[in-house]
Amino acid sequence: MMPEPLNNLERLCIHSITTKPWTIEEATINYSSKGVHGITVWRDALTGRNIRQTGEMLRRHGLKTVSLCRGGFFPSAEPAKRKQAVDDNRRAIEEAFELGTNLIVLVCGADPAQPLDDSRKQIQDGILSVLPDAEAAGVRLAIEPLHPMYADTRSAINTLAQANDLAELINSPWAGVAVDVYHLWWDPNLEKEIIRSGNNGTLLAFHVCDWKSPTMDMLNDRGLMGEGCIPIRKIRSWVEAAGFKGFIEVEIFSDRYWKQDQSVFLQDIITRYKQYV
Amino acid sequence: MMPEPLNNLERLCIHSITTKPWTIEEATINYSSKGVHGITVWRDALTGRNIRQTGEMLRRHGLKTVSLCRGGFFPSAEPAKRKQAVDDNRRAIEEAFELGTNLIVLVCGADPAQPLDDSRKQIQDGILSVLPDAEAAGVRLAIEPLHPMYADTRSAINTLAQANDLAELINSPWAGVAVDVYHLWWDPNLEKEIIRSGNNGTLLAFHVCDWKSPTMDMLNDRGLMGEGCIPIRKIRSWVEAAGFKGFIEVEIFSDRYWKQDQSVFLQDIITRYKQYV
Numbered sequence: 149m150m151p152e153p154l155n156n157l158e159r160l161c162i163h164s165i166t167t168k169p170w171t172i173e174e175a176t177i178n179y180s181s182k183g184v185h186g187i188t189v190w191r192d193a194l195t196g197r198n199i200r201q202t203g204e205m206l207r208r209h210g211l212k213t214v215s216l217c218r219g220g221f222f223p224s225a226e227p228a229k230r231k232q233a234v235d236d237n238r239r240a241i242e243e244a245f246e247l248g249t250n251l252i253v254l255v256c257g258a259d260p261a262q263p264l265d266d267s268r269k270q271i272q273d274g275i276l277s278v279l280p281d282a283e284a285a286g287v288r289l290a291i292e293p294l295h296p297m298y299a300d301t302r303s304a305i306n307t308l309a310q311a312n313d314l315a316e317l318i319n320s321p322w323a324g325v326a327v328d329v330y331h332l333w334w335d336p337n338l339e340k341e342i343i344r345s346g347n348n349g350t351l352l353a354f355h356v357c358d359w360k361s362p363t364m365d366m367l368n369d370r371g372l373m374g375e376g377c378i379p380i381r382k383i384r385s386w387v388e389a390a391g392f393k394g395f396i397e398v399e400i401f402s403d404r405y406w407k408q409d410q411s412v413f414l415q416d417i418i419t420r421y422k423q424y425v
Numbered sequence: 426m427m428p429e430p431l432n433n434l435e436r437l438c439i440h441s442i443t444t445k446p447w448t449i450e451e452a453t454i455n456y457s458s459k460g461v462h463g464i465t466v467w468r469d470a471l472t473g474r475n476i477r478q479t480g481e482m483l484r485r486h487g488l489k490t491v492s493l494c495r496g497g498f499f500p501s502a503e504p505a506k507r508k509q510a511v512d513d514n515r516r517a518i519e520e521a522f523e524l525g526t527n528l529i530v531l532v533c534g535a536d537p538a539q540p541l542d543d544s545r546k547q548i549q550d551g552i553l554s555v556l557p558d559a560e561a562a563g564v565r566l567a568i569e570p571l572h573p574m575y576a577d578t579r580s581a582i583n584t585l586a587q588a589n590d591l592a593e594l595i596n597s598p599w600a601g602v603a604v605d606v607y608h609l610w611w612d613p614n615l616e617k618e619i620i621r622s623g624n625n626g627t628l629l630a631f632h633v634c635d636w637k638s639p640t641m642d643m644l645n646d647r648g649l650m651g652e653g654c655i656p657i658r659k660i661r662s663w664v665e666a667a668g669f670k671g672f673i674e675v676e677i678f679s680d681r682y683w684k685q686d687q688s689v690f691l692q693d694i695i696t697r698y699k700q701y702v
Contacts, residue, residue, distance in 0.1 A: 260638045260654035264611065297574040299611035300638040300654050306611050334541065334576035334583050361537045361577040366643060377537035377577050 151385050153422055154396070160421055161186030161214045161395035163355075164193040167410045172202060178414055180209035186395040188215045189247060191240065203248040213249035214395045215353060216240060219289065221257035222274030223267035223304060230270060233257070237278045245285040251352060252282075253290050253326050258304040267304035268314075275318060282322045290326035290352040291315060297366055308332055308341035315350045324350035327387060328399065330357050330370060333378040339386045346390025354387050356380050356425055357400045368401045372416055374424035384425060396425055428662050430699055431673070437698055438463030438491045438672035440632075441470040444687045449479060455691055457486035463672040465492045466524060468517065480525040490526035491672045492630060493517060496566065498534035499551030500544035500581060507547060510534070514555045522562040528629060529559075530567050530603050535581040544581035545591075552595060559599045567629040568592055569603035574643055585609055585618035592627045601627035604664060605676065607634050607647060610655040616663045623667025631664050633657050633702055634677045645678045649693055651701035661702060673702055 154160070162184055167175050172193040179187060187206060194202060206213055219240040222233045244252050256271040258264065275289060282289050293311040294303035305311050311325040325345050332338050345351040358376030363369050373380055384396070398417050405413050431437070439461055444452050449470040456464060464483060471479060483490055496517040499510045521529050533548040535541065552566060559566050570588040571580035582588050588602040602622050609615050622628040635653030640646050650657055661673070675694050682690050 263656060263659075264613075268613075295574065296572060296611040297640075297643075300636055300640075307613075310613055334573040336541075336545075336584075336587055359577055363574075363577075363643065366574075366640065379540060382540075 157183045161397040163188045163399040165190040166400045186214045187211045199246040215251035216244040217253045218255045219252045220254035223259045223270040225261040244287045256303045256305045260300045292326035295331040324352035326353035328355035342386045355397045355399045368403045370400045373420040434460045438674040440465045440676040442467045443677045463491045464488045476523040492528035493521040494530045495532045496529045497531035500536045500547040502538040521564045533580045533582045537577045567603035572608040601629035603630035605632035619663045632674045632676045645680045647677045650697040
C-alpha cells in the first residue's frame with residue numbers, strides 16, 4: 149500500500165552538496181527559513197570553519213544534522229593509502245562528534261588496480277579498524293551501496309544485499325546501511341533487502357533524488373524527485389514497512405541545478421518532496 | 426585456476442559494430458585477412474543488402490556468423506509498440522535464418538514510463554510470443570543482462586541471476602543467456618550465476634571488452650581488453666568451467682576507436698585478445 153504524501157517538512161533533510169553554490173551558512177539560513185528540519189553536511193562545506201560552532205549554528209536555526217557525508221574510501225592497492233584512509237575516517241568521526249551528529253555515511257571506495265574481492269575485504273578491514281572510535285564518539289557508520297557504475301573507483305559495495313552481508317558480518321550497533329534510491333532502484337531484490345536491514349535494526353538512512361532518461365553524466369546529472377523513473381514513493385513504502393521513521397534526505401548532484409538560482413531550486417525541492425516522495 | 430592465454434584466433438569473434446566505420450563487406454575482408462574466425466552481425470550492417478548473399482559472402486571468407494545482434498526491446502507502456510516489437514523480433518529471426526546463424530542476442534528493453542516489474546513481465550511475454558518462430562527457424566534467443574545503468578530504457582534485466590531466472594521460467598532449448606563482462610563484472614554473484622547457466626545448458630554467448638576508469642560516456646566509451654579493470658581472464662575461467670567452449674566475442678562501442686584507422690584498431694584487438702583474454 150502506498151503511503152500518504154508528506155504534507156509537512158518535519159522529515160525533510162537536504163544534503164549541503166545539493167545546494168553546492170551556497171556556503172554552509174547560506175544553506176542554514178535558507179533551509180531554515182523554508183521550514184526544512186534536517187541537513188546532512190558534506191565535509192567540504194566545513195573547510196575553514198570551527199566545526200563545533202558550525203554545529204551550534206545549525207541547531208540555533210532549528211536544523212538537525214542528520215549525518216556527516218562522507219567517510220569510507222578504504223581500499224587501495226597501496227598499504228600507505230589504506231593507512232591514510234583509516235586516519236581520515238578517524239578524523240571524520242571526530243568531525244561528526246564535534247558537529248553533533250551521530251551518523252556518518254560511508255562511500256566505501258574501490259581501487260581499479262586490484263580485484264573487487266580485495267577492495268571488499270579492505271572495506272571490511274577499514275570499518276573494523278575505526279569501529280572502536282565510532283563507538284567511543286557515539287557515531288554510527290552507514291554503509292551506502294553505490295550504483296554498479298561506480299564499482300571501479302567509488303565503491304565495491306554495489307547492492308543492498310552486499311551492504312547487509314557486510315553489516316551482519318561486522319555485527320555491531322555502530323554499523324548499518326544507507327538506502328539511496330538512485331543507486332538501488334533497479335535491483336529486483338531491493339524490497340527484500342530493505343526488509344532485511346529493517347529486521348536487523350541496521351537501516352540508518354534514506355536518500356532520494358531521481359534517475360533521468362537520458363542521464364547525461366555519470367556523476368552530476370541526478371534529477372529532482374518526479375523528474376525520472378524511480379518509484380520513490382513505492383521505495384519509501386518499503387523503507388517505512390521496515391520500520392524506518394527517520395529523515396528523508398534529498399541528495400542531488402547536478403551541474404544543471406547548481407547553475408540555477410538556488411532559492412528557486414530549494415523551492416522546487418520542497419514542492420517535489422511533497423508531490424513525489 | 427587461470428586458463429592459458431589464447432595463442433590462436435580460432436575462437437575470436439568480432440561484432441560488426443566494433444568496427445562501425447567499415448561496411449560489412451570491408452569488415453569481412455579485413456577480419457578474414459587477419460585470421461579472425463567469427464563475426465556477430467549487427468542488423469544495421471545489413472541495411473540494403475540481400476541477407477542470404479551476405480551470409481554466403483561471410484562463409485566464403487571463412488567467417489562463422491556467431492550471432493545476429495540484436496532482438497529484444499519488448500517492453501512499452503503502449504500496447505501497439507509491444508506488438509511492433511514482437512513483429513520486429515520475428516523479422517530478426519527471419520534475418521538470422523537467412524544469414525545462416527543460429528543465435529540472436531536479445532537486448533530486452535525497458536520503458537521508464539512504467540514500473541520495472543511491468544517491463545520484466547512484458548519481456549517474458551515477448552520472448553514467449555516469438556519462441557515458436559525461433560524454434561521453427563532453428564534460432565536460439567540469448568537473454569543478455571545489461572548493466573544496471575541501462576535499466577531505464579535499454580534493459581530491465583540487469584543481472585545474470587535475473588536472466589537465469591527468466592531462462593529457467595521459459596524452460597526451452599531455444600532460450601538461454603549471454604554473458605558480457607562489461608555489464609556483469611561488478612556482480613559478486615557472477616561466478617555462481619555463470620556456473621548455474623552452464624549447469625542449465627543455457628550459456629550461449631560470451632562478450633568481452635573493458636571498463637575504463639574514468640568512463641566518459643555511458644554508452645560509447647568501452648575499452649579495449651586490458652585497458653580497464655575487468656578481470657577478463659578470470660571471468661573466462663568461470664565461463665569455461667561452466668562448459669562454454671564457443672566463440673569469444675569482442676564488442677566495443679567507442680567514439681574514440683571509431684575515429685581511428687580501423688585496421689590499426691583491428692590489430693590492437695587481436696594483440697589484446699591474446700594478451701588479456
